[in-house]
Amino acid sequence: MKTKFLFFLLACVSLNTFAQEEIPVQKYAAHNKGKFFVMWGGNRESYSKSDVNFRGKDYNFTVENMAAHDKPKGWHVDYINPVNMTIPQTNLRLGYFFSDHYSVTIGVDHMKYVMTQNQIANVNGNINLPADDPGHIYNGEYNNRPVDMSQGGAEEGGMPPGSTTVPFLIYEHTDGLNYVNTEVSRFDDVSKWFGLPNIDKVQINLTEGLGAGLLYPKTNTTLLGKERHDDFHISGYGVSAKAGLNITFFKHFYIQGELKGGYINMQDIRTTTSSADKASQDFFFFQRIIAVGGIFRV
Numbered sequence: 001m002k003t004k005f006l007f008f009l010l011a012c013v014s015l016n017t018f019a020q021e022e023i024p025v026q027k028y029a030a031h032n033k034g035k036f037f038v039m040w041g042g043n044r045e046s047y048s049k050s051d052v053n054f055r056g057k058d059y060n061f062t063v064e065n066m067a068a069h070d071k072p073k074g075w076h077v078d079y080i081n082p083v084n085m086t087i088p089q090t091n092l093r094l095g096y097f098f099s100d101h102y103s104v105t106i107g108v109d110h111m112k113y114v115m116t117q118n119q120i121a122n123v124n125g126n127i128n129l130p131a132d133d134p135g136h137i138y139n140g141e142y143n144n145r146p147v148d149m150s151q152g153g154a155e156e157g158g159m160p161p162g163s164t165t166v167p168f169l170i171y172e173h174t175d176g177l178n179y180v181n182t183e184v185s186r187f188d189d190v191s192k193w194f195g196l197p198n199i200d201k202v203q204i205n206l207t208e209g210l211g212a213g214l215l216y217p218k219t220n221t222t223l224l225g226k227e228r229h230d231d232f233h234i235s236g237y238g239v240s241a242k243a244g245l246n247i248t249f250f251k252h253f254y255i256q257g258e259l260k261g262g263y264i265n266m267q268d269i270r271t272t273t274s275s276a277d278k279a280s281q282d283f284f285f286f287q288r289i290i291a292v293g294g295i296f297r298v
Helices: 002-022 134-138
Strands: 036-047 050-056 061-067 090-097 102-115 119-126 139-150 169-189 204-216 217-224 236-249 252-272 278-296
Touching: 002 119, 061 139, 090 169, 090 278, 139 217, 169 236, 169 252, 204 252, 236 278
Parallel strands: none
Antiparallel strands: 036 090, 036 278, 050 061, 050 278, 061 119, 090 102, 102 169, 119 139, 169 204, 169 217, 204 236, 236 252, 252 278
16 A cells, blocks of 8 residues: 555656646746836937928918928937936837737827028918018018028028018927827847847847827927917827837846838917917928837836
């Protein structure tokens, strides 16, 4: 009887040991579902040319094919200074993995859009300001008239008197071109492509995503000598798509590079202190983003 019992006990121990050896150790980085993450970084942007319409009580004109650029600050302490974080061009995202491969995020792409001053652009429309308005020097009909944006005067027929002291147009979204959006993204672990033995130490992921949201810019416009509007305002919408590479270290920390492109349509841009004065434009953008982040379970 004792022999049978010992045999049974040894068999159970052997089976248990065998089973433990067969069960692989689960890597923390192998599954994402239920994890939260936060990401902060900087960007550079490029913009397509845009037809920008300016309209008000006494004027309605369009600057054709306006060229614009971003306003980078470079590597600077303001990227990590909480008081000045909105001065450079930045990206902030908060996200949650609702499955191993898919996440949803909310975030702000803080871009900057500056009309290139050293350009000559054609203007179409009309300006008919009162004689006591400083901008009345630009009154007239504009039919593909070239305007020198660096000086503010019409090239065709010479500069109007006084135009050097009253700029025709200075136009920026520099605090900024704020794209407040949500994204759905996919993540795929490609560590095996690089022969990485332990993804809990170093893991490489490919990520792609689609996003949509609102534009909430603070627009700095000097228009025909009028007092500028200087407040945030919901001005339109945007859609975007991205692709990137994520490298995660020690399960919780990562660096991520992204290429992101999209379309922005703003039909309600505030330009002056008068609510009757507005601008509208639409254009494409392209971002290059480098960010750092953390991923964790609560």
